[in-house]
Amino acid sequence: MSSTRTILLILGFLSTLAVIALIAVAVTQNQPLPKNIKYGIVLDAGSSHTNLYVYEWPAEKENDTGVVKQVEVCKVEGPGISGYSHATEKAGPSLAQCLQQAKEVIPSAQHKETPVYLGATAGMRLLRLQNESAADKVLSSVGNTLRSAPFNFQGARIITGQEEGAYGWITINYLLGNFKQSGWKKLLHSLKSLSETSGALDLGGASTQITFESKDLTSESPENQLYFRLYGKDYQVYTHSFLCYGKDQALQQKLARDLQTVENSNLFDPCFHKGYERTINISDFFKNPCTSDKKKQLPFSQLYIKGEGDYQKCRESIQKLFNKSNCPYSSCSFNGIYLPPLQGDFGAFSAFYFVMNFLNLTSEPNPLALNKVISTIESFCARPWQEVKTAYHHIKEKYLSEYCFSGAYILSLLENGYGFTEDNWQMIHFLGKIGSSDAGWTLGYMLNLTNMIPAEQPAGPPLSHGSYVGLMVLCSLVLVSVLLFAWLLFHKPKCLQKGIV
Ligand SMILES: Nc1nc2c(ncn2[C@@H]2O[C@H](COP(=O)(O)OP(=O)(O)OP(=O)(O)O)[C@@H](O)[C@H]2O)c(=O)[nH]1
Ligand SMILES: [Ca+2]
Numbered sequence: 001m002s003s004t005r006t007i008l009l010i011l012g013f014l015s016t017l018a019v020i021a022l023i024a025v026a027v028t029q030n031q032p033l034p035k036n037i038k039y040g041i042v043l044d045a046g047s048s049h050t051n052l053y054v055y056e057w058p059a060e061k062e063n064d065t066g067v068v069k070q071v072e073v074c075k076v077e078g079p080g081i082s083g084y085s086h087a088t089e090k091a092g093p094s095l096a097q098c099l100q101q102a103k104e105v106i107p108s109a110q111h112k113e114t115p116v117y118l119g120a121t122a123g124m125r126l127l128r129l130q131n132e133s134a135a136d137k138v139l140s141s142v143g144n145t146l147r148s149a150p151f152n153f154q155g156a157r158i159i160t161g162q163e164e165g166a167y168g169w170i171t172i173n174y175l176l177g178n179f180k181q182s183g184w185k186k187l188l189h190s191l192k193s194l195s196e197t198s199g200a201l202d203l204g205g206a207s208t209q210i211t212f213e214s215k216d217l218t219s220e221s222p223e224n225q226l227y228f229r230l231y232g233k234d235y236q237v238y239t240h241s242f243l244c245y246g247k248d249q250a251l252q253q254k255l256a257r258d259l260q261t262v263e264n265s266n267l268f269d270p271c272f273h274k275g276y277e278r279t280i281n282i283s284d285f286f287k288n289p290c291t292s293d294k295k296k297q298l299p300f301s302q303l304y305i306k307g308e309g310d311y312q313k314c315r316e317s318i319q320k321l322f323n324k325s326n327c328p329y330s331s332c333s334f335n336g337i338y339l340p341p342l343q344g345d346f347g348a349f350s351a352f353y354f355v356m357n358f359l360n361l362t363s364e365p366n367p368l369a370l371n372k373v374i375s376t377i378e379s380f381c382a383r384p385w386q387e388v389k390t391a392y393h394h395i396k397e398k399y400l401s402e403y404c405f406s407g408a409y410i411l412s413l414l415e416n417g418y419g420f421t422e423d424n425w426q427m428i429h430f431l432g433k434i435g436s437s438d439a440g441w442t443l444g445y446m447l448n449l450t451n452m453i454p455a456e457q458p459a460g461p462p463l464s465h466g467s468y469v470g471l472m473v474l475c476s477l478v479l480v481s482v483l484l485f486a487w488l489l490f491h492k493p494k495c496l497q498k499g500i501v
């Protein structure tokens with residue numbers, strides 16, 4: 001009996017030691033490796049301005065979803081690069097200050113391996129149409145500046161409208177974690193036959209994009225169709241980019257139409273506040289490819305715009321920009337462009353967000369009803385300019401004076417252009433950032449060019465580090481309890497024996 005007890009005692013002691021050793025090894029040996037951070041830079045050369053973004057991610061988790069995040073954004077001073085068409089050599093140097101900022105954010109030891117990409121959008125697409133050699137010179141100027149920076153230059157090019165739409169869609173779904181969903185969430189979505197991904201609506205200065213997963217996409221219009229295989233799943237996506245339908249070019253288009261019927265150099269405009277005045281130079285006005293088809297000889301060189309602040313009239317004049325008269329497909333948005341039925345939620349960013357955020361119309365998680373949105377914009381447009389200027393004296397006059405037009409334009413584009421109604425309006429979520437990253441095409445562009453989104457689900461350890469340690473501790477505790485119980489059973493302490501008898 002006493003020899004059994006001694007053996008049990010030794011066994012118990014050894015097991016306890018083993019358990020302690022196990023826990024110690026689990027906690028110390030299996031700790032995640034010290035973080036090895038990688039960086040990437042993307043310059044978004046938009047029509048209105050250029051933004052430089054710095055992204056970072058842990059090197060060993062490159063293929064996980066949602067690990068890349070924005071750590072810096074720098075707004076380049078001055079106009080977008082297409083604004084340097086008359087001084088092309090100045091386009092590159094305009095980026096110097098933001099490149100300096102990137103040098104300060106990224107540790108110098110990593111400068112050489114950090115990729116830098118520049119993608120130009122609609123402003124440069126328009127310049128290429130208007131003056132191809134000027135567009136080439138601008139691109140070569142920014143290319144030279146980026147090449148001489150200490151980073152790993154990967155190219156400066158004009159991206160297509162399709163790419164802009166596609167990468168915006170990839171960005172928001174990557175940031176929302178929609179590409180890798182847990183089993184139950186997937187099941188819920190398939191039961192309700194909902195899209196697992198969010199559509200993307202981007203409103204720039206010169207173009208606008210609509211992109212969404214469309215299960216019933218027909219092959220009517222192949223140029224609007226995209227196929228992706230991401231993390232082991234296939235996606236069929238619809239996209240279209242409307243050149244000249246960004247909010248600045250839409251205003252130019254509207255003015256070009258208004259100029260057709262103007263009788264003198266005064267133009268009364270319902271989309272600006274009462275009391276607001278703006279002067280426009282006619283000389284360059286029709287050189288723009290967005291207005292050139294409306295070219296007209298006018299007996300004056302300057303146009304004086306005078307605001308009327310009338311939302312209804314403004315909507316009517318904007319509506320004319322969307323030609324709904326012919327559709328060669330089963331369904332269209334406008335100007336004869338194919339649009340399948342709208343599906344799922346939409347994330348609306350850039351100017352969609354700037355404008356709706358200013359008007360306090362981005363309410364989440366319960367989006368406002370369409371009639372509330374309309375009445376807010378209507379009463380904003382009706383406010384006299386002096387009152388608006390006083391109330392928002394801290395906001396740039398260029399932005400402030402155009403919120404009425406922009407609000408009306410956004411509603412026209414979404415309602416008349418794409419066919420959103422009060423029933424599906426609340427599927428639109430106006431968002432500027434997701435986590436710390438701006439919504440836009442740049443992150444998706446970098447993820448694609450650095451091959452950071454795998455086609456197939458990467459094979460990883462079945463358990464995370466935390467779950468592994470937790471499980472080890474739990475098993476060890478169970479083992480100790482079993483041993484303790486066995487010891488008590490064999491040892492039969494006197495108190496227990498008494499209790500039993
Ligand atoms: N109110 C407001 N407007 C802004 C802000 N930043 C940009 N805008 C305006 O919103 C519009 C869209 O801006 P962006 O999304 O940067 O457009 P972009 O990338 O330059 O243009 P695209 O090349 O067409 O994509 C432009 O008319 C800008 O002048 C902002 O912070 N507030
Ligand atoms: Ca843009």
